[in-house]
Amino acid sequence: MVQPGSIVGGLLGFLGKLGASVYFLGEILRQSGIGIARPRLVVEQIHNAGVLSLVIIMTSGLFVGMVLGLQGVDALSRLRQEDILGASVALVLLKELGPVVTALLFAGRAGTALASEIGLMRATDQLSAMEVMAIDPVRRIVAPRFLGGAISLPLLTGVFNVVGILGAWFIGVYVLGVDNGAFWSQMQEYVDPEDIWEGIFKSAAFGVAASLIAVFEGYNAVPTAEGVGLATTRTVVTTSIVILMLDYVITAALL
């Protein structure tokens, strides 16, 4: 049986961590000037977090889109509404699946890499060594990685959406015979700019959350091999939960 005490304890632990990460975010933002002073450091991290995630994002986007094409035609044909396939797939991807699935994949691919890299630097005293060299590790190591991640996720989400729509188009139009003109024109008709903004807003929020959790867990890892492993695992678990919770909160607030 679950003890009420342990729930309270868990909640307090969660709140404590939330407070600590918000504080850490403040510290990172204060040191973010490095993104302007030395943009190359951030570009390098966009490459690490973004470009190296492209393959997994595009592959996943393609298959998610193709499934949406299959299921969409199956469901819509019962209503004789195959023509709105393009519109429904685009709405589902732009508003929900794109931001959420991309963020979850990002946590697994880029978040874990960030957390273990920074955690390992902690465990091998590299961060301490920088401090003693009068180089602030939050500025030199953490801030560029946070910024790179936070910038990458919305871009990756865009790629995911485009590939997903193309996947649905391929199955719907090319394989299952939905009318090509209707596919695109209905999409233009029913997708409003607000829908696109909602998706962009979500993916920006997810980018901040996922990157913050990864660098926070890495930076505060217990300085042992086990501690780094744990930080990596926690990054995926915490990010997944936080993304899904945030998604609900943002959706409820915007609708």
Next chain:
Amino acid sequence: MDNLIEIKNLHFKRADRPIFAGLDLDIPRGKVTAIMGPSGTGKTTLLRMITGQLRAGQGSVRIADGDGMTDIGTLDRDAIYRLRRRMGMLFQNSALLTDLDVFENVAFPLREITDLPDRLIRPIVLMKLEAVGLRGAAGLMPSELSGGMGRRVAMARALVMDPELLLYDEPFSGLDPISLGVILRLIRETNDVLGLTSIVVSHDVEEIARLADYCYVIAEGRAIAHGPPAELARSESDLVRQFMAGAADGPVPFHYPAGDFARDLAGD
């Protein structure tokens, strides 16, 4: 005497366990001072207080600054970062940046802190690497270095900003006799040639006896003895004798503080 660092009545706790309880210790300028003590007495902790990474609970860690002494514990973040430019530190494991090669590791502080152009950074780095005998290893990655080589690279890196104080945390552990001789000579020579002040943390009594000008033994939260190594070797104190002779148990307990063993085994 002319001291670079003066530590007075230092108190510090970790998780309610006192690490320092009234530690007094002075680091004379221009000398190699050894800090010895059994494992876990807080030698690394002490270095971290000198670099301002940890703050004293009570008492003061002061460093000579211009004409006076500045209490490191009262400095704000920017002042601590300025202070650290006067220091170099060698970590217990060399703490090289694993994604940069040897050359870039040594160049790192120059690139991060100064605006020097490449054509000036290159000769400075090569000079420091030459001084530790590893100019030929400039292109290797840290994972390709032996422990002793890594430590020498870390030493070149610690020297690259021309600090006035060098802190060494266990520079001898795990070295073969030849590497050990090399490191000993390097510490001595850099101290004397460059006119630095060096603090060497170690529990290797023999090496310290060959190297240090002055020596502190810390145990149980305070400095239990100090003096030139030769003098310490003749000390009357049981504690110091135990340590210098390397006996496992004596006044310095072998055991980390614990409850009664029999009761622990019985499970209560």
